[in-house]
Amino acid sequence: xxxxxxxxxxxxVRQLVPLLKKIKxxxxxxxxxxxxxxxxxxxxLADKMPRLSNSLQKLDQSVVSRYDMLRGLIKTxxxxxVAKPPAPQPIANEPLPPDAIAAQPYSGxxxxxxxxxxxxxxxxxxxxxxxxAPLSRVNKFIKQHVTDDTRGVYRHLVIGEDEREWRQRxxxxxxxxxxxxxxxxxxxxxxxxxxxxxxxxSPATVAFSQxxxxxxxxxxxxxxxxxxxxxxxxxxxxxxxxxxxxxxNPCRRL
Amino acid sequence: METAPMETEQRLxxxxxxxxxxxxxxFGTACYAxxxxxxxxxxxxxxxxxxIPLNLKTTVLEKVLQYCDYHRDNEPKEIPKPLPTTNxxxxxxxxxxxxxxxxDENMLYELILAANYLDIKPLLDLACAKAACAIKHxxxxxxxxxxxxxxxxxxxxxxxxxxxxxxxxxDGGAA
Numbered sequence: 001x002x003x004x005x006x007x008x009x010x011x012x013v014r015q016l017v018p019l020l021k022k023i024k025x026x027x028x029x030x031x032x033x034x035x036x037x038x039x040x041x042x043x044x045l046a047d048k049m050p051r052l053s054n055s056l057q058k059l060d061q062s063v064v065s066r067y068d069m070l071r072g073l074i075k076t077x078x079x080x081x082v083a084k085p086p087a088p089q090p091i092a093n094e095p096l097p098p099d100a101i102a103a104q105p106y107s108g109x110x111x112x113x114x115x116x117x118x119x120x121x122x123x124x125x126x127x128x129x130x131x132x133a134p135l136s137r138v139n140k141f142i143k144q145h146v147t148d149d150t151r152g153v154y155r156h157l158v159i160g161e162d163e164r165e166w167r168q169r170x171x172x173x174x175x176x177x178x179x180x181x182x183x184x185x186x187x188x189x190x191x192x193x194x195x196x197x198x199x200x201x202s203p204a205t206v207a208f209s210q211x212x213x214x215x216x217x218x219x220x221x222x223x224x225x226x227x228x229x230x231x232x233x234x235x236x237x238x239x240x241x242x243x244x245x246x247x248x249n250p251c252r253r254l
Numbered sequence: 255m256e257t258a259p260m261e262t263e264q265r266l267x268x269x270x271x272x273x274x275x276x277x278x279x280x281f282g283t284a285c286y287a288x289x290x291x292x293x294x295x296x297x298x299x300x301x302x303x304x305x306i307p308l309n310l311k312t313t314v315l316e317k318v319l320q321y322c323d324y325h326r327d328n329e330p331k332e333i334p335k336p337l338p339t340t341n342x343x344x345x346x347x348x349x350x351x352x353x354x355x356x357x358d359e360n361m362l363y364e365l366i367l368a369a370n371y372l373d374i375k376p377l378l379d380l381a382c383a384k385a386a387c388a389i390k391h392x393x394x395x396x397x398x399x400x401x402x403x404x405x406x407x408x409x410x411x412x413x414x415x416x417x418x419x420x421x422x423x424x425d426g427g428a429a
Contacts, residue, residue: 010327082327088319090275090312091268094305111363112389112401119370122378126386128336134420137394139403215335 004081017077024070031063113141120145121152129154267294268305269319271312276305279319286322287372309371314364321353321377330376333383340387346380354384359401362388 005013037056046053115123124132124146133154136146146152211226215233267284270276284306285291293306308315331346338344343351356362362384369378389397398405408416 088277088279088316088323090271090316091278092276093274094270094276111360111403112385112397113403114363115366116370119366119378119382122382123386123389125335126333126337126383127390131390134394135389135397137416137420138397139405142397142403 002079002081003076004083007083007086010082013077013080017074020070020074020077024067024074027063027067027070031060031067034060034063113139115145117145117148121148124152269315270305270307271315272307272309273312275312275315277315277319279323282326283319283323286326287318287374289372310368311364313361314368317353317356317361317365318368318372318374318377322374324349324353325376330380333379337383337386337390340390342383342387345383350380354380359388 034056041053041056112120112123120142124135132146136143147154210228212228213231214226214229265281266278267281267290268276268278269284269290281294284294290306290308310318328349330350333345342354346354354362354365356365362381366378366381366385369375369381392400397403
């Protein structure tokens, strides 16, 4: 079990470890010098001075023991857990003139609909699109975030791990969805459901002309084109896809 | 040779909240926020002991500094998209999950705004993940009630259009 040290001792441990490493290095150097000593203790010299040989042997063992002890200490200190830090406390109260307060670029009210658009889209991107899209029914502010034409849910498709069923709708619904998805810019897909079997493809080859980011576990996009793809992240099962990426693809990061 | 980083490490920085409360924190903690680092770089040219004013309530600044102090030495975990579970502890670890488990809903959104303002991306992601977990299983009606939001006044035609639009993602195909 890892020892847990006080938050206040974190800095002490940080100073302690390099010092102990320094001592360990000195012990290692001592061991090297001791090994250089041994050839000079000939059998005849050892015979005449039995204490010399014994002392050197003890010294050797002691150095090895200290080295091991230091190594253990360093390892222990390196693996300690640090207790939760105490909440910082103010040390003074100095009212500042209003003009000294740095302007906050956006100060919406602290609520879901008061978030700046960029931030609201971070929240939405953490939800599967299936969960995020219905939020547009909450009110007009949230609808703006959800359906925003540059960063809304129809530009950033996020498919959850267990979400096969939402694509198995009737043709009319899927047709409407497909119209929206053709302008996708990013796709985060847990698995390879986002293929021609689940989202209707017509004509046979579909080009996602604006798609720049694609994170997907599996790969089954042989009939799909991503001419604008800049970032592609694939799971372990998708390595075979390299061959289907056109050589002219502008993808900058794989 | 080793004294320069040590001096920087031990240097203390004063940050004040919008309510005038002054916090003295280590340089490394303060600089976890890019915006504060830039402010320090800017102000240190004129005066070393200048207090950096931040437009954050005392309670929010306190919480942000707690996060920075912890994570300056403990790299936060990346949060996957979409969230694989609403149990944040499984995703971000116990410390972060406990940190962001705030009782006050306002504090969560204050933290989101603060992280955005101070450009602390891991804290922004963490707080947004908490918000996403909170709303994940809520219906639009429940969200309106929870956040005390006014519903949009829609005509029956607009309502119908929206229901059609959302048909693909609602259970059973009906919104």
